Amino acid sequence: MPKKYHIPIKTAEPRHNTIGKYAIIEFREDCAGSCRECVKKKCIYGIFKENYMHLSTMNEPEYLYACHSCFRCVQECTKGIFSRVVNPEYRTLGDDYWKPEIIYKLWYQAHTGKVPVSGAGYRGPFVAAGFDSMWTDMSEIVRPTRDGIHGREYINTCFELSRRVSPLKFGEDMSLVSDVPPILENPIPLMLRLPDAFLSNKHIIESSAKAAQGLDTLLLLRPEDYSDALLPYARNLVPRLNGDNIMDHEDLILKSRAVELAFDSNIQETVRKVRDIKYDLVLIIGIPLDKNAASRAVELTHFDVDTLLFYADENGNELNAEHPRFLKEMIREVHLNLVNNFIRQKINLVFSGGIAMAEHMAKAIICGADGVIVDIPLLIALECRVCHRCRNGLSCPAKIDGKFDSEWGSQRMINLMGAWHNQLIEVMGAMGIREARRLRGEVGRSMWFEDLEMESFGPIFGKRKIAGLK
Amino acid sequence: MKKNNIHFQFPKTVKTPDRFRNPISKYTIRRNARCVSCGLCAELCPYGVHPRYDDYAKPLRPLDYKCIGFKCKENDFFCIDRCPEQALTLRRNPILDTLGDYRWTAEMLIGHWEMAETGNLPVVDLEYSLGNSGGGFDKIRFKIPDPDDYLNLTDTDMDTSVNLNKRGDGRPVRINAIPCYGGGMSYGSTALSVMTSRAQAATLLNTLTCTGEGGYPDELIPYADHVITQIATGLFGVREETILRAPMVEFKYAQGAKPGLGGHLLGDKVTPEVAAMRETVVGNALFSPFPFHSVYSVEDHKKHVDWVKEINPKALVSVKVSTPTDVDMVAVGSYYAGAHVVHLDGSYGGTGAAPDIAKKNIAMPIEYAIPKVHNFLKEEGVRDKVCLIASGGIRNAMDVAKAIALGADGVVIGTAELVALECVRCGHCESGRGCARGIATTDHELGKIITEQWATQRIVNMYMAWRKQWCEILRQYGLKSIKELVGRSDLLVHLDYLDEEERSKYQPAPQAELII
Numbered sequence: 001m002p003k004k005y006h007i008p009i010k011t012a013e014p015r016h017n018t019i020g021k022y023a024i025i026e027f028r029e030d031c032a033g034s035c036r037e038c039v040k041k042k043c044i045y046g047i048f049k050e051n052y053m054h055l056s057t058m059n060e061p062e063y064l065y066a067c068h069s070c071f072r073c074v075q076e077c078t079k080g081i082f083s084r085v086v087n088p089e090y091r092t093l094g095d096d097y098w099k100p101e102i103i104y105k106l107w108y109q110a111h112t113g114k115v116p117v118s119g120a121g122y123r124g125p126f127v128a129a130g131f132d133s134m135w136t137d138m139s140e141i142v143r144p145t146r147d148g149i150h151g152r153e154y155i156n157t158c159f160e161l162s163r164r165v166s167p168l169k170f171g172e173d174m175s176l177v178s179d180v181p182p183i184l185e186n187p188i189p190l191m192l193r194l195p196d197a198f199l200s201n202k203h204i205i206e207s208s209a210k211a212a213q214g215l216d217t218l219l220l221l222r223p224e225d226y227s228d229a230l231l232p233y234a235r236n237l238v239p240r241l242n243g244d245n246i247m248d249h250e251d252l253i254l255k256s257r258a259v260e261l262a263f264d265s266n267i268q269e270t271v272r273k274v275r276d277i278k279y280d281l282v283l284i285i286g287i288p289l290d291k292n293a294a295s296r297a298v299e300l301t302h303f304d305v306d307t308l309l310f311y312a313d314e315n316g317n318e319l320n321a322e323h324p325r326f327l328k329e330m331i332r333e334v335h336l337n338l339v340n341n342f343i344r345q346k347i348n349l350v351f352s353g354g355i356a357m358a359e360h361m362a363k364a365i366i367c368g369a370d371g372v373i374v375d376i377p378l379l380i381a382l383e384c385r386v387c388h389r390c391r392n393g394l395s396c397p398a399k400i401d402g403k404f405d406s407e408w409g410s411q412r413m414i415n416l417m418g419a420w421h422n423q424l425i426e427v428m429g430a431m432g433i434r435e436a437r438r439l440r441g442e443v444g445r446s447m448w449f450e451d452l453e454m455e456s457f458g459p460i461f462g463k464r465k466i467a468g469l470k
Numbered sequence: 471m472k473k474n475n476i477h478f479q480f481p482k483t484v485k486t487p488d489r490f491r492n493p494i495s496k497y498t499i500r501r502n503a504r505c506v507s508c509g510l511c512a513e514l515c516p517y518g519v520h521p522r523y524d525d526y527a528k529p530l531r532p533l534d535y536k537c538i539g540f541k542c543k544e545n546d547f548f549c550i551d552r553c554p555e556q557a558l559t560l561r562r563n564p565i566l567d568t569l570g571d572y573r574w575t576a577e578m579l580i581g582h583w584e585m586a587e588t589g590n591l592p593v594v595d596l597e598y599s600l601g602n603s604g605g606g607f608d609k610i611r612f613k614i615p616d617p618d619d620y621l622n623l624t625d626t627d628m629d630t631s632v633n634l635n636k637r638g639d640g641r642p643v644r645i646n647a648i649p650c651y652g653g654g655m656s657y658g659s660t661a662l663s664v665m666t667s668r669a670q671a672a673t674l675l676n677t678l679t680c681t682g683e684g685g686y687p688d689e690l691i692p693y694a695d696h697v698i699t700q701i702a703t704g705l706f707g708v709r710e711e712t713i714l715r716a717p718m719v720e721f722k723y724a725q726g727a728k729p730g731l732g733g734h735l736l737g738d739k740v741t742p743e744v745a746a747m748r749e750t751v752v753g754n755a756l757f758s759p760f761p762f763h764s765v766y767s768v769e770d771h772k773k774h775v776d777w778v779k780e781i782n783p784k785a786l787v788s789v790k791v792s793t794p795t796d797v798d799m800v801a802v803g804s805y806y807a808g809a810h811v812v813h814l815d816g817s818y819g820g821t822g823a824a825p826d827i828a829k830k831n832i833a834m835p836i837e838y839a840i841p842k843v844h845n846f847l848k849e850e851g852v853r854d855k856v857c858l859i860a861s862g863g864i865r866n867a868m869d870v871a872k873a874i875a876l877g878a879d880g881v882v883i884g885t886a887e888l889v890a891l892e893c894v895r896c897g898h899c900e901s902g903r904g905c906a907r908g909i910a911t912t913d914h915e916l917g918k919i920i921t922e923q924w925a926t927q928r929i930v931n932m933y934m935a936w937r938k939q940w941c942e943i944l945r946q947y948g949l950k951s952i953k954e955l956v957g958r959s960d961l962l963v964h965l966d967y968l969d970e971e972e973r974s975k976y977q978p979a980p981q982a983e984l985i986i
Contacts, residue, residue, distance in 0.1 A: 069896035070906030075490035084568040119899025121820040122829040123571035126605025138730035423827045430730020456838040460959040461967035
């Protein structure tokens with residue numbers, strides 16, 4: 001049997017109390033005090049376990065973050081002294097894009113490495129902006145393995161970072177005569193990168209490097225973040241360089257399998273210089289995801305490079321635009337421009353920015369990406385609350401600005417990515433897609449809000465008068 | 471009275487109060503220390519918000535779930551204004567912020583609890599027909615009716631029945647008295663008392679309920695004429711005798727909440743009884759494979775259907791599929807394979823356990839699938855030969871009516887029946903001891919907090935309240951039978967497809983940012 005890709009998931013407890021969605025409020029002044037029917041003793045989740053014993057002290061009402069929302073204490077208390085509120089601390093998590101529920105679920109996955117599973121139906125909006133306006137399709141009959149969840153290990157999630165030579169040439173004796181560049185494959189369609197605008201320190205960097213190794217993926221790293229502590233992980237590190245500093249980091253280039261070069265007007269010259277230092281290197285060009293992205297992709301595909309890495313802003317929006325488009329539309333534009341120029345197979349596309357959940361990874365691939373960059377979720381795995389305090393040099397409420405065990409940090413990141421990998425497989429299994437590479441640009445395995453509205457509702461209701469999703 | 475026609479005698483509604491001491495209400499009324507217990511509020515309030523015993527002078531806690539709220543202000547019995555000591559305060563209950571979600575809002579939940587209690591439409595001003603999802607049913611409205619079309623008939627004269635066998639193939643004609651039947655919830659996913667009470671309610675309402683894929687417990691045998699045997703990929707508990715018992719057999723090819731994935735029962739819920747029924751090991755999680763390993767094509771599917779028809783010559787066959795892009799082709803294929811009922815389960819449907827990524831992202835919402843399939847079946851010339859049933863995110867009576875107007879013959883209801891039993895949609899059905907409210911649990915202690923009699927009556931009450939809404943819609947459009955509503959999408963409007971002036975005539979879609 002061939003070796004199967006395996007992510008070593010292991011429970012990694014949070015260092016701080018998880019901020020729950022709801023809090024129970026208890027108006028103790030009305031408490032009977034010695035009620036035999038006290039609901040605190042009956043709570044099936046035991047969230048009052050350490051609390052009800054101290055009733056007699058009549059302390060201030062306290063929040064209990066572990067509430068499972070069954071409402072039984074609220075409804076059964078003989079004096080009706082319980083109520084519930086949305087935990088005000090929960091409301092402060094994240095921002096408009098990195099919403100509290102996203103952060104909360106990422107914490108759970110980083111803790112357990114498990115796919116979030118719940119009962120009852122979907123609870124969210126019918127449709128929303130960004131990736132939430134498309135659905136993945138499923139196949140009623142065709143399955144990749146004919147064996148559902150038990151055959152999931154046969155689903156391949158690899159993606160390539162190295163360029164392809166096409167067509168291959170063979171000599172008269174059928175030996176390969178084409179100059180085949182090195183092959184660099186990632187077993188999971190994502191790479192790691194620490195977000196520039198957020199805090200960084202040696203513990204975070206070491207955790208990320210160790211996680212990249214554990215996941216057998218790559219961590220893109222600024223040269224100033226390299227240290228001797230990262231030597232064991234060198235195989236999984238990619239230095240992020242530019243035309244001005246490549247000659248200063250020749251040593252990094254020599255010991256890396258891939259290098260990221262920032263796009264500039266002299267990129268061709270920079271590529272040549274790097275190739276001179278190490279010829280068989282996978283070159284990734286980092287490009288801003290702006291209005292020129294699609295045309296640059298065509299231009300750069302003709303150069304001697306392997307992968308194009310496009311950077312949207314941290315919320316997945318187009319850069320330098322008055323009305324920025326979302327990642328989904330931008331991926332389509334770049335991908336289709338290459339398809340229309342018959343060169344899509346020659347290059348790999350990776351997109352960065354706004355990848356916040358496992359489904360974003362699957363949907364980005366459907367739109368045309370080969371892989372994605374995971375950035376802010378790495379910090380969320382370390383209990384970051386996306387409060388943005390670190391941008392202003394303020395202290396971190398999750399205390400990741402201090403010392404912590406990089407073993408713990410890397411395990412949290414591995415758990416999170418392991419859960420994402422499993423979710424990708426769930427979705428691919430439902431679609432009947434056996435390989436992530438075959439999912440790339442396969443919009444036929446997706447359904448889009450605008451199309452469904454037009455197809456199903458158009459004949460009934462006529463022309464849509466409200467554009468967008470309002 | 472005869473069954474199977476419009477003169478079916480519907481069961482009586484019986485007041486069936488909340489199981490818990492403090493029902494959750496839209497409003498709260500607080501009585502402060504100024505109260506001198508004069509008793510005026512108790513005298514005034516016709517809704518019984520202020521209980522008072524003759525031989526007990528002290529004030530009791532108000533029953534705020536009975537309060538009709540601020541709309542009472544126009545009445546001369548408005549206790550807040552009339553209290554001589556100004557001791558009463560009325561507010562919107564802040565707990566509502568923590569109840570419900572975009573699809574099942576807090577008001578929709580409370581509204582259904584009230585319907586299940588009384589069998590009538592709520593008297594409190596609750597929005598129980600529209601959710602906050604911002605699309606689909608929540609943006610579709612029935613057109614403003616022409617008053618001249620109004621039919622002056624009583625509910626008794628209205629026909630809300632649906633015929634499940636339109637094939638004319640010599641098998642029994644099966645008419646349900648209401649255009650709904652119960653969705654499959656397996657033995658193991660819900661408490662046995664819930665299963666049996668759903669079956670009892672289906673019997674009283676002359677409709678059906680479904681075993682789900684966890685087997686057919688003996689406790690359901692008394693209601694066998696109203697219980698569908700489900701055959702799902704795990705084939706748990708499927709035996710010849712359970713197929714022979716069933717008026718209809720349902721093949722579950724896929725489930726809307728987790729299309730493309732098999733069923734999933736977490737190990738905690740696999741008790742000795744559940745394991746015995748499913749012939750598995752106690753405490754081990756159970757995954758049904760996906761899909762049927764014996765089905766690679768429509769021809770294979772036909773063999774399935776023929777197999778069931780051969781075993782039980784009187785059974786109808788339903789085929790439950792999810793909603794992929796080619797759902798229309800799947801539906802036609804199912805018809806030609808011999809299905810009497812094509813059951814579409816949309817992507818926002820309920821489940822006992824499913825990965826969140828699947829619930830949100832896989833397959834299309836039912837609102838799109840119904841007209842797509844209805845029109846395709848019409849184009850193929852077979853629409854009159856097959857019963858099209860929809861499910862998956864159909865929450866209330868108006869959703870049912872909208873689904874029918876979009877093209878379904880009827881619908882399957884799951885979550886709403888559990889809401890009638892006071893489900894709060896906390897989503898913790900799947901693990902540990904299961905549902906803390908005793909609904910989706912196999913825990914012996916928790917399962918006992920629901921009695922069959924109570925649960926049966928709550929479900930009956932809810933459907934009887936729903937029927938009132940359906941009858942009113944039919945009357946407004948001059949229709950006597952809900953069959954006349956099938957495919958009448960000309961009676962519907964979608965807010966996003968109206969110009970601003972026209973849109974202003976309809977109730978806007980609720981919009982609020984929720985914490986879920």
